[in-house]
Amino acid sequence: MAKVKGAIIIDKEKCKGCELCVVACPTNVIGMAPDVNGKGYHFAYAINPESCTGCENCAIVCPDGVISVYRVKVTVE
Amino acid sequence: MEIKDIIKEENLVYSKTKLLTDTTLTYCPGCGHGVAHRLLMEVIEEMNIREDTIGISPVGCSVFAYDFMDIDMAQAAHGRAPAVATGIKRCWPDKFVFTYQGDGDLAAIGTAETIHACNRGENFTIIFINNGIYGMTGGQMAPTTLPGMKSSTTPFGRDVSLMGNPIKITELVAQLPGTYFVSRQAVHKPANVRKAKKAIRTAFEVQQQKKGLSFVEIVSNCNSNWKMTPIQSNQWMEENMFPYYPIGDIKIEGKLIKTN
Numbered sequence A: 001m002a003k004v005k006g007a008i009i010i011d012k013e014k015c016k017g018c019e020l021c022v023v024a025c026p027t028n029v030i031g032m033a034p035d036v037n038g039k040g041y042h043f044a045y046a047i048n049p050e051s052c053t054g055c056e057n058c059a060i061v062c063p064d065g066v067i068s069v070y071r072v073k074v075t076v077e
Numbered sequence B: 001m002e003i004k005d006i007i008k009e010e011n012l013v014y015s016k017t018k019l020l021t022d023t024t025l026t027y028c029p030g031c032g033h034g035v036a037h038r039l040l041m042e043v044i045e046e047m048n049i050r051e052d053t054i055g056i057s058p059v060g061c062s063v064f065a066y067d068f069m070d071i072d073m074a075q076a077a078h079g080r081a082p083a084v085a086t087g088i089k090r091c092w093p094d095k096f097v098f099t100y101q102g103d104g105d106l107a108a109i110g111t112a113e114t115i116h117a118c119n120r121g122e123n124f125t126i127i128f129i130n131n132g133i134y135g136m137t138g139g140q141m142a143p144t145t146l147p148g149m150k151s152s153t154t155p156f157g158r159d160v161s162l163m164g165n166p167i168k169i170t171e172l173v174a175q176l177p178g179t180y181f182v183s184r185q186a187v188h189k190p191a192n193v194r195k196a197k198k199a200i201r202t203a204f205e206v207q208q209q210k211k212g213l214s215f216v217e218i219v220s221n222c223n224s225n226w227k228m229t230p231i232q233s234n235q236w237m238e239e240n241m242f243p244y245y246p247i248g249d250i251k252i253e254g255k256l257i258k259t260n
């Protein structure tokens, strides 16, 4: 069976901590870090990376365009 | 499969377009301006018209759009972007020209330029960001501020008996024979982002056909001046802005399809 798996990279220093990606993710991949970046914002990160499907939702709603999305098709038995 | 095996160049499916510079946007966290900028640049990249596009930035929070969009840009005095765009487009009728304007810029000080460029059917695109307020200057009432909505100049809410009703300038310009495509969109949710991008693409294609003015409003948040978190402001926008400024196409191929 073919399945899609995704992964995201968030540019932590450029994130402004708006949390819009968190609510846009259908599989609850993203959370906010308790610590802050150089700008003083709690930054977003993949708290649950295994659930990412690479749907791009988080990246297209990010106002600062700091999320990159990767996607592969994998075959699982 | 391990995450590190997925994160490889050949598997990259989305990243910020190169048509946006690496300059950090000056916008507040969660502000819709950033998404609107990106969609516009993605459309220009996908149509492969970067060398042939000239944008006009306004006065307002997006005054520095020329620092963020890596294309040829001019910057107009407050509200005058459609006049500047008219001049540029008439000199270079084969270039793609767009203005990017807030509601204070487009629907208050620039009303005359907006209406007359639309009425003349100038062949350029207007991208109109409606956040119901003057963002840059500290949240004063705009012509688009909703009835009862608080702003720094209407601390008890907009009183329509004193201040008039919010102007639906997008419906207004749709009435003019010079506009060929008029649409209202939003960019706060993934589905809206995808639809807004389609509308911007259509607007640029209308320029190719030289059919008249194309106008895309994006209802957006100004979470700082609305004094809400980005998530709250998007919710408030859905509940309060969308009933007054309904999302969808208003005029397609020169024909009104909605008359609210």
Ligand SMILES: Cc1ncc(C[n+]2csc(CCOP(=O)(O)OP(=O)(O)O)c2C)c(N)n1
Pocket: B059, B060, B061, B062, B078, B101, B102, B103, B104, B105, B106, B109, B129, B131, B133, B134, B135, B136, B137, B142, B222
């Ligand atoms: C001729 C002139 N009048 C007034 C101003 C002050 N001013 C700067 S931005 C602005 C309003 C901007 O609001 P809007 O167009 O809604 O854009 P936003 O900042 O909300 O994106 C005003 C009145 C100005 N710069 N020039």
Ligand code: SF4
Pocket: A006, A007, A008, A024, A025, A026, A027, A028, A029, A030, A051, A052, A053, A054, A055, A056, A057, A058, A059, A069
């Ligand atoms: S790509 Fe889709 S599934 Fe993956 S983190 Fe982003 S929104 Fe969630």
Ligand code: SF4
Pocket: A010, A014, A015, A016, A017, A018, A019, A020, A021, A022, A043, A044, A061, A062, A063, A064, A065, A066, A067, B030
């Ligand atoms: S949407 Fe972008 S800026 Fe906002 S928290 Fe997520 S990664 Fe950060």
Ligand code: SF4
Pocket: B026, B027, B028, B031, B032, B033, B061, B131, B135, B136, B221, B222, B223, B224, B225
């Ligand atoms: S003041 Fe409002 S419109 Fe301006 S950047 Fe901040 S949220 Fe956006």
